[in-house]
Amino acid sequence: MSVAVPFLLLLLAAMFASYHRMRLAYWAAMTASLLVVAWLLGANGVATIVAALIVAAIAIPLLVPQFRKPRITTPLLKFYTRLLPPLSDTERTALEAGTVGFEGELFSGKPDWDKLLSLPKPELTAEEQAFLDGPCEQLCRMTNDWDITHVRADLPPELWEFVKEHKFFGLNIPKEYGGLGFSALMNHKVIQKLASISTVVSSTVGVPNSLGPAELLMHYGTDEQKSEYLPRLADGREVPCFALTGPFAGSDATSIPDYGIVCMGDWNGANVLGFRLTLNKRYITLAPVATLIGVAFRMYDPDGLLGDKKDIGISLALVPRDTPGLDIGRRHFPLNSPFQNGPIHGKDIFVPLSQLIGGEDYAGKGWQMLMECLSIGRSITLPSTASGGAKLAAVVTGAYARIRKQFGLSVGRFEGVEEALARIAGKAYAISALSQATAAAVARGENPAVPSTIAKYHCTQMGREVVIDAMDVHGGKGIILGPRNYLGRAWQATPISITVEGANIMTRSLMIFGQGAILCHPWVMKEMKSAQLEDPVARIDQFDDALFGHIGFAFSNAVRSLWFGLTSARIGKAPGDDYTRRFYRKLDRYSAALALMADTSMLLLGGKLKFKESLSGRLGDVLSQLYICSSMLKRYEDEGRPAGDRPLLAWAFHDAINKIETALSGALRNFPIRPIGYVLWMLIFPWGRRAQAPSDQLGHRAASLLMTPCDARQRMGDGVFLAPTANNPAGRIDSYLPKVILAEPVERKFLKALKNSDIEALEFDAQLDEGVREGWITADERKQLEELRAMTLDAITVDDFEAWELRAASFDRLAGVGDSRAAA
Known part of the structure; x- marks a missing residue:
């Protein structure tokens, strides 16, 4: 041999x-x-x-441990300690905040799909469904978005009263404190539905149920604080806001300059221990109408009234609106989406220590409290808003594209429009699955720090792309604002979601991979914690276990990446049905590639990696798309593997895989150490890149679903407000689709006969009269064509106004010309 x-x-x-x-x-x-x-x-x-x-x-x-630990592990521990990047307390808190769910499996290089598929199907209780079908539906029917955004720049009084009376501000507050005690999944469903009719209404309801006084009180409040404030927040007697960002502290919330100096002062007639608060906040949602303001500030104790520590740290407090010295400023005007938003100012405002959230025990723990609660709010409000808008845009744009005709053909039949419809369909499917997955994680009791950033970034990003395509398909219908326009305000509002709760650029380039690489990695956090142990024996033992587990993990991912690359992930055990099994294999491949890239980057770049934002962003894209694909596959399984959804699932999946390979390719081609990049390329792409964008044929199938009544289209529209009411032009257009399709054969027959005739009638009604007399159509078919014309006209008609209707009400007062409406 x-x-x-x-x-x-x-x-x-x-x-x-x-x-x-x-x-x-x-x-x-x-x-x-x-x-x-x-x-x-x-x-x-x-x-x-x-x-x-x-x-x-x-x-x-x-x-042999007696040989390995002193001669191999100990020198490597010393080297690792030098390599380990220094972490500030705030960075450490952010990295350790939250729990790890299935995203940890995606970072493992060998996901255990049984863990994903065994998660309970997200379902509402009977009580929650009744609320969604009752008060939530009624609120949607009461909502006139044009009146809110253009006429009032606010909710009308009856809507404010309705949301308070039906405890929309207390969706998550436990029943024992007067709230509804609903789940995070229900919170998602409510925001999704409200966002489909008005983003102003959805944000007004969403903010009190995400990051704010109620959420913080439920987690950290003293019994006295909970008993005093939660019932009042639940029934709307108190309207909350939370003041975090300011002119010099936006995304970098740890640098807030707002401060409180511990001192004695008067409060309700008594001399008590508290702090003098000076703050300058802006972009605070609900601030103009809030009665209870949550404030983040840095607390100092120069006189040692609380102890020896002078800089106590970031703390959180509740400040009533009527506190002397507190100034609620004028309103901001966020891109014609006039939800209540504005600045808050104050200088030397005395607040007692009893107003610290959690009491004195939580002084200086504000950053930890925010990190533990931010991910919960980020998991629900913005992703759910994007889901509501995207799902509505998908079904209504599909209906509009079928109804609207040019050159005698539905515009949705043109391949250029079909491409846009396919993108809308696939991305709406992905957004819906992703937003539900993160809400379901919160409902299970998780604190999904990494998935929340993935959901916030990608739902809002894809939501913006959906509304861009929807606007293009609608053309003039989309750009003329008025009561008939259901897209214009969404177009204007998308940058708001992109910006808030951490700007998307920062979220992608710093947070997703930055947190994920440490929090989700099976060994890195264990190595970091073991290296910081005081006990030398425990330090060596635990570091030894983590280090050699990590080494084996790295070798495994290199081999798995090469094998999957050589076989194009066509071989191996995988769950799913005959249609989706190949999808799971592909995710196995890219999970191994991500783990390999992450380990190599952290080993060779060390602390410099957090400054390589392009590399971090690309690896974050890989993790994100893996999580999105997992969410879509879980949704597909939960819904009973519906064959009708396969074009949507396949389009979104292939789009995600193409993005994964694009991100990996960009990371490898630009890897800071070029020879290592070449070696990694051979391991991950031994035959070169193979993933492609979704095909035109697949796009045709996905687009057709939006233009045809079917179960898949109905599932796409589930959970959004589609009632064909006077205040909901989108719902009316959606309701027309079945009748339009039934009338299409009659319309084709009539137009063909008309074209081949010598009839001189120019008016539509006269042409119909001739058609009945000539026998081209029956009297019933004539009624059908008249109804078709009326539905088409309602679908394509845009608004027009008198000049005075478009002027701000303050214009006439400032100009001193009196009531121009009366003069007109």
Whole structure:
């Protein structure tokens, strides 16, 4: 036998053991057995002995703890400690905040899909469904978005009263405190539905139920604070806001300059211990109407009234609106989406320590409190808003594209429009699945720090792309504002969602991978924590376990990446049905590639990695798309694997995989250490890139679903407000679709006969009269065509106004010309 055989067996055994993540002892025993068999079958003796010595040289030192720990682990621990980037307390708090769910599996390189598929299907209780079908539906029917956004720049009084009376501000507040006690999933469903009729209404309801006084009180408030404030927040007697950002502290909330100096002062006639608060906040949603303001500030104790620590740190307090010195400023005007938003100012406002959220025990713990609650709010409000808008845009744009005709053909039949419809359909499907997945995680009791950033970034980003395509399909219908326009305000509002709760640029380039690489990685956090232990024995023992687990993990992902690349992920065990099994295999491949890239980047770049934002952003894109695909597959399974949804799932999946390969390719081509980039490319893309954008044929199938009544289209519209009411032109257009389709054969028959006739009538009604007389159509078909014309006209008509109707009401007062409406 050839001299190469023992070394080939050694290599194959190593790859097999790495792929399956076998323990080192098992690899050594397996390799030794193979070498013995090879020797007995006539393999070259010298080669066999050399191969055996290589196995012994690796296995013996690593399998003997008394040798490994002092001679290998201890020097590596010293090197690791020097390599470990310094972390500030705020960075450490942010990294350790939250829990790890299935996203940890995606970072493992070998996802356990049973964990995903065994998660309970997200479902509402009967009480929650009744609220969604009752008060929430009624609120949508009461909402006139044009009146809110153009006429009043606010909700009308009856809407304010309705949301308070029906406890929309207390969706999550427990029943024992007068709230509704609904789940996070229900919160998602309510915001999604309200966003489909008015983003002003959805944000007004969403903010009190996400990051704000109620959420913070439920987690950290004292019993007295909960009993005093939660019932009043639940029934709307108190309207909350939370003041975090300011002119010099936007996304970098840890640098807030607002401060409170601990001192004695008067409060309700008594001299008590508190702090003098000076603040300058802006962009605070609900501030203009808020009665209870949550404030983040840095607390100082120069006189040592609380102890020896002078800089206590970021703290959170509740400040009633009527507190002397507090100034609620004038309103901001966010892009013609006039939800209540404005600045808050104050200087030397005295607030007692009893107003600290959680009391004195939580002084200085505000950043930790925010990090633990921010991800909950970020998981629901903005993703749900994007989901409501995208789902509505999908079904209504599909109906409009079928109804609207140019050159005698529905515009949705033109391939250019079809491409836009396919993008709308696929992205709306992805947004819906992603937003529901993060809400469901919160409902299960998780605190999904990494998924929340993924959902916030990608739902709002894809939501913007959906409304861009929807506007293009609608053309003039989309750009003329008025009561009939259901897209214009969404177009104007999308940058707001992109900007708030952490600007999207920062979220992508810093947060997704920055948090995920440490929080979700199976070994990195363990290594970091073990390296900081005080006990030297425990430090070495725990670091030893984590380090060699990490080394085996890295080898495994290198082998798995190469194998999946060579086989194009066509071989291997995977869950799912015959249609989706290939999808799971692809995700296995890119999970291994992500883990390999992450380990290599962290090892070679160390602390410099957090400054390589382009690399971090691209690796964050890979993690994000893996999570989005997982969410879509979970939705597909939960809904019973509906065959009708397959074009939507496939389009969104192939789009995501193409984005994964684009991100990996960009990261590898621009890897800071170029030779390492070339080696990684050969491991991940041994045959080059293979993923492609969704095909035109698949796009045609996805677009057709939006223009045809079917179960898949109905599921797309589930959870949004589509009632064909006077205040909902989008719902009316959607309701026309079945009748329009039934009338299409009659319309084609009539137009063909008209074209081949010598009738001179120019008016539509006269042409119909001639058609009945000539026998082209029956009297009933004439009524059908008249109804078709009326529905088409309602769908395509845009608004027009008198000049005075478009002027701000203050214009006439400032100009001193009196009531121009009366003059008109």
